[in-house]
Amino acid sequence: MRHLYVMRHAKAKQPSGDMTDHQPPLSKRGKRQAAEMANVLQRWQALEGEVYASTAARTRETFDEVVAQLPERALAKQVHFDEALYTFDGKGLLAWLKALPDEAERVLLISHNPALHDLARWINKVTPHSLPTGSVLHFTLQVTFWKNVEQGSAELSEYLTPEMASYSLFKRLAPKPPEHNHDTASRIRDMLEHQYQVIRALEPGVVAGIDPEFLHQYRVNLRRSRAVGESLRSVTKVSDLKKMLKRLKHRGQATSDLRDIDVFLEDIIKTPPPISSGTRQGLTHWLQGCQWAQHQVLCQQLIEPEYAADLLAWQNFIASVEVEKALSKLTPKRIQSVVDERVARHDEDLKALSLDAQDTDFHDLRKGVKRIRYLADLNPEAPKAFLSELKHRQRLLGDFQDLCSRQAWLDAFGKSQDKDPQQQQECTQWRDSLDKPKLALRKKVLALKPFVLKPLTNVTA
The missing domain is CATH 3.40.50.1240 (Phosphoglycerate mutase-like)
Structure with missing residues (x-):
């Protein structure tokens, strides 16, 4: 050949x-x-x-x-x-x-x-x-x-x-975001349509698998679309929206493990871990094998007719009369009332946390923060200080989740067959050492203050 x-x-x-x-x-x-x-x-x-x-x-x-x-x-x-x-x-x-x-x-x-x-x-x-x-x-x-x-x-x-190999080059050709529209309904519809266009434009770069930033942005836009949809559903009723969101959730979940591996591999390169070079090579090789397998699965899903049908159905749904009617009822005041409810729930969940709480409790808190942030983003009048605090909490809880994900992959490496005992032992020791930074992050989360709702409720209809 x-x-x-x-x-x-x-x-x-x-x-x-x-x-x-x-x-x-x-x-x-x-x-x-x-x-x-x-x-x-x-x-x-x-x-x-x-x-x-x-x-x-x-x-x-x-x-x-x-x-x-x-x-x-x-x-x-x-x-x-x-x-x-x-x-x-x-x-x-x-x-x-x-x-x-x-x-x-x-x-x-x-x-x-x-x-x-x-x-x-x-x-x-x-x-x-x-x-x-x-x-x-x-x-x-x-x-x-x-x-x-x-x-x-x-x-x-x-x-x-x-432009398929490099996200930085792709950005020049990426769909341009819509101009800001003060009409809430038009702005949200334009936002969803833009996110759809970006998702489709990112697909070739995701399939190529050269630059992991394509996958990250693809995942972000899928999750943002779902978050906007969930926010809309929490404010007003829209038929078939629950079914559509379930499909988006399924597409987003298909990227989770691959994104976690990409982040882990990037971290190993940027910050050499406390293991020998031989163990680092063995772990890297094993992670790359998992990465390749996960990428093949994702690529197969992206070429299936069902995937194209799901995305087309979502685009048609965004443009439907039903969604237009629902959006027409949306006002900053209605959005803010749901934000206030979720903030109050967040404060309750934060107060209930303890230093020895399960990791999943912190993950649930992170998900709640994300939902508040995406919902608040729909309101152009949301205070910048409030949005900044949401991003801070999301980063803090995201760092905690990254450590948990890293521990999970190290556990999987340790349990995999035919691995050198020395490599397994070193990775187990590294895995256990991550409990210390996790504890530090737990303390930072528990030190967060409750949100102050009063400045957020002064929103016009």
């Missing part, structure tokens, strides 16, 4: 002065695109074989940015800059491909459109209809010799754009 990786150069500056087309360098965004794709190329093993690139400045710099991200790799020794690849003719590029040496089993080609895209469409007709700057296609070919490549003979294994 042969592997062909087709990469379009990253975004270049427009020619200026007497520049020829050969000379424009990468733009600032182009450099970011190429840098973000370095990890993708390494994960796909695109850099394990020969690299061929056009002699144009923009292709040279695309490769240079990739090299800069992988200093441990001697990539400069395996690149071939070929004037023949500075072409916009697909037929010429095909002739070059068929003339490749047969010992080259894995080839990365960095060149230009429309030649690259024409070549890709020739060897595989289901290739995407566009190839944006910085994008990479991975083809596998069941041929013994490159000269035997035929039309439609390649299988497209993977496809990724920089």
Whole structure:
């Protein structure tokens, strides 16, 4: 089997002065695109074989940015800059491909459109209809010799754009939030529609699984949509809303374990844990295996017809007359009355907590804080100090939950089969040591003061 990786150069500056087309360098965004794709190329093993690139400045710099991200790799020794690849003719590029040496089993080609895209469409007709700057296609070919490549003979294994690999690049193309509308009903409907659009736009990045921030934002927007819906349900009656929220909850729960693993792995990299390097490697490898398995399950769910049907049903529900009528009855005063009720309940739950309370009691308190915050966000007149305090409490309780999640994964690692006894012992000791920071957080939570309701009730209808 042969592997062909087709990469379009990253975004270049427009020619200026007497520049020829050969000379424009990468733009600032182009450099970011190429840098973000370095990890993708390494994960796909695109850099394990020969690299061929056009002699144009923009292709040279695309490769240079990739090299800069992988200093441990001697990539400069395996690149071939070929004037023949500075072409916009697909037929010429095909002739070059068929003339490749047969010992080259894995080839990365960095060149230009429309030649690259024409070549890709020739060897595989289901290739995407566009190839944006910085994008990479991975083809596998069941041929013994490159000269035997035929039309439609390649299988497209993977496809990724920089905006699917990097959340920071994606944000430029993300759906823009609606303009603020003082009409409560219109503002909430626009908020829900925007969250729906963001969820759908994030899906390719979630499936790609390169940048965990895609999953985080996907999860956040799912949960926010559900929270807004639950807040609406607590204020007014809407038929079928309970059923819709149940579907959103199911979709959100499908991301829980994977997000927890992502956070844990990020923490291990940022703050080395109190375990030996061998145990850290063993734990990391095990977590990555769990991460891969959880990601496969999530990706399978995202391509099922039932998933698309659930999301489409939610979008249609948001736009329904029933929801419009319910929202028309919503006023800041009605929202605030429910906020006041939930705040009073929160204060009661907080007062009932003790230092030796169950972890689940603290988790329940966190959920209550989230519901108050999302509901308060619906009211543009909510005091900023109140919202700030809600966020503070949510972060505090979120840190506590992260420690509990970390302990749960360490327990699972310790119970997994065929693990080195020394590694299991070290992880058990680390797990037990997390009780101390958990206790400190418990004390901070118990030290929180009750909310003062009086300033929150001065809201007009």
